[in-house]
Amino acid sequence: MSNPVGQARLSDDAASRVDQTDETGKDHIMQYLLLIYGDESLSDPQALQEITAAHMRLGAELQEAGVIVGGNRLKPTDTATTVRTVAGSQSLHDGPYAETREQLGGYYLVEAPDLDAAIGWAKKIPGGPNYAIEVRPIWPLQ
Structure with missing residues (x-):
């Protein structure tokens, strides 16, 4: 369900489940992973150069705001290896776990x-x- 106009602030119950509040109920800074999904077959060099430049500008803005913890782009899915465990038995597979139109391309x-x-x-x-x-x-391991 989407909520394009309303605030996305979690309810008190949901906030405590994702550790958005501390034991006193006060808000504190949380970490969020911003996962970037897109079509990795985009090959227009000028579009890719513009997107890369925009990411560099955003990275500088995040740094200046003091909110960036990390981030990176990922190599294409054909370089991935998936370790799958079924009933305790593990197997290796080339590529991502599932075929999708959008691939995980990076994160902040x-x-x-x-x-x-x-x-x-x-x-x-x-x-x-x-x-x-x-x-x-x-979700911190604490």
Whole structure:
């Protein structure tokens, strides 16, 4: 379900499940993974150069705002290897786990006070003519 106009702030119950609040109920900075999905078959050199330049500008903006924790682009899916475990038995497969129209092409790891702020950064991420950004809160191992 999408909510294009409303605030994306999580309910108190959901916020505590993703650790958006501390034990006193106060908000604190969280980390969000901004996963970039797009069509890796885009091969127009000028479009790719423009997208890369836009990512460089966004990286500088994230750095200046002090919210960037990390990020990188990924090599194409034909370089991937999937380790699949079924009933305790493991096997290796070339490529990604599933065939999809959009491939995971990169990510940014950012710190933000809430989901709205993370979505604000996600909306600035450049891509090709068709792409998606998945915003996922990090679940600390604490």
